[in-house]
Structures are given as structure tokens and as C-alpha cells.
Amino acid sequence: QVTLKESGPGILQPSQTLSLTCTFSGFSLSTYGMGVGWIRQPSGKGLEWLANIWWDDDKYYNPSLKNRLTISKDTSNNQAFLKITNVDTADTATYYCARAPNWDYFDYWGQGVMVTVSS
Amino acid sequence: DTVLTQSPALAVSPGERVTISCRASESVSTLMHWYQQKPGQQPKLLIYKASNLASGVPARFSGSGSGTDFTFTIDPVEADDIATYYCHQSWNSWTFGGGTKLELK
Numbered sequence: 605q606v607t608l609k610e611s612g613p614g615i616l617q618p619s620q621t622l623s624l625t626c627t628f629s630g631f632s633l634s635t636y637g638m639g640v641g642w643i644r645q646p647s648g649k650g651l652e653w654l655a656n657i658w659w660d661d662d663k664y665y666n667p668s669l670k671n672r673l674t675i676s677k678d679t680s681n682n683q684a685f686l687k688i689t690n691v692d693t694a695d696t697a698t699y700y701c702a703r704a705p706n707w708d709y710f711d712y713w714g715q716g717v718m719v720t721v722s723s
Numbered sequence: 724d725t726v727l728t729q730s731p732a733l734a735v736s737p738g739e740r741v742t743i744s745c746r747a748s749e750s751v752s753t754l755m756h757w758y759q760q761k762p763g764q765q766p767k768l769l770i771y772k773a774s775n776l777a778s779g780v781p782a783r784f785s786g787s788g789s790g791t792d793f794t795f796t797i798d799p800v801e802a803d804d805i806a807t808y809y810c811h812q813s814w815n816s817w818t819f820g821g822g823t824k825l826e827l828k
Binding site: 714 | 724754756758760765766767768771772777778809811813816817818819820821822
């Protein structure tokens, strides 16, 4: 059974760094072709892809946010991480992590974690 | 970035057939996927690689297309299908469409 669960700070102030953790089970990020991605969704708005990390530690970022994002993984503990630097109110959203089993799509999603950026 | 354009909303009645379109600003081959999202829930994969039904998804859902023009069909629509549907391409980086909200007539 594949599950993913996101965790984060809940609320943070502008200019801080947002650190998110995705803890998953039912698959391994060391499996060939496997990946985990991060996607966010401001309240009442659409989905925005942020970044993917693959089994071979290859990483891909949304070009419009690339200089603020860092994705990483801890394969032995079944976790993936995302850091977003210098946050502002526009980063307020629900953040999802999701499994990408064959390079191309997300087949399992976490329930999401809400993050609010406010002074 | 490859931009995906969806119509923002459609009104349907249970039992009808509905088609949602997604147009890409450049070719994405068949690397187009469709998700359903109900309020307060995470997205759910329905169709992958343009026309492949995800595991456990009813055959009422289908997808077609290649290149820049894709369609997602529900036939027949059920009341439980009221949700927002997103297309997603993975040919040129990864991007999502703006979503199509399915509403009841």
C-alpha cells in the first residue's frame, strides 16, 4: 500500500526558508524509474508543479522558481524534502508530495500540508 | 514553459456525456495526464499518457489526443464526478492546466 504524508511548519514569516518533508511507504526511491515530486496549490487556485527528484538523484525544477528551490531525499528513511528560500505571501498554499513511478505522471498523492506565510 | 489551456467550467447533468479539452502551446507527444480533484481532497490520477486508464478507475472515464490537442471524456456522468479536472504534461518540463470545474446544471 503506497502512502505519502507531508509535514511542514504551518506558518512562517516573509524572507524565511520553508522546509517540507514527505514521508512515504509502500515503495522505494532507490527503485529504477521512481521519483517523488512536489506540487502546490494556493487556496481556490490551480496546481503548480515545483520539483521532482529521481531514484538516481537527478533533480528537476520549475524554471520560474528554480533559484529558490532545493529538493533532496533520504532513501534509507523513505523521505523526500523541499526547501524554498526567501518566502513571501505568494508562497501561501497547500503543498503536496506525490509519487512518479515511471518518469511521467503522479499516481499517488499525499493529503497535503497547508503553509501560511504571514508577518 | 509549455502552457496548457482548459476551459474554466462546464455544466452537466447526470447521465450525459461530457468532454473536457486541454490544448498545449507546443507538442507534448502523448505525455498528457488527467487528474480529478474534489474539494478538500488531493488530486487523483485518472488517465495517464493520453489514453491509459489508471488502476481502479471506472471505464466511464477516457482520454484521447496527441501533439497539442487532448480530450478527456466522462460517459455517462454521475453526480459523484462533480469535481475539478486538471490536465498535466510531462514532455517539456512539467506543467498543469488551470483546471476545468464540472458543475451540475
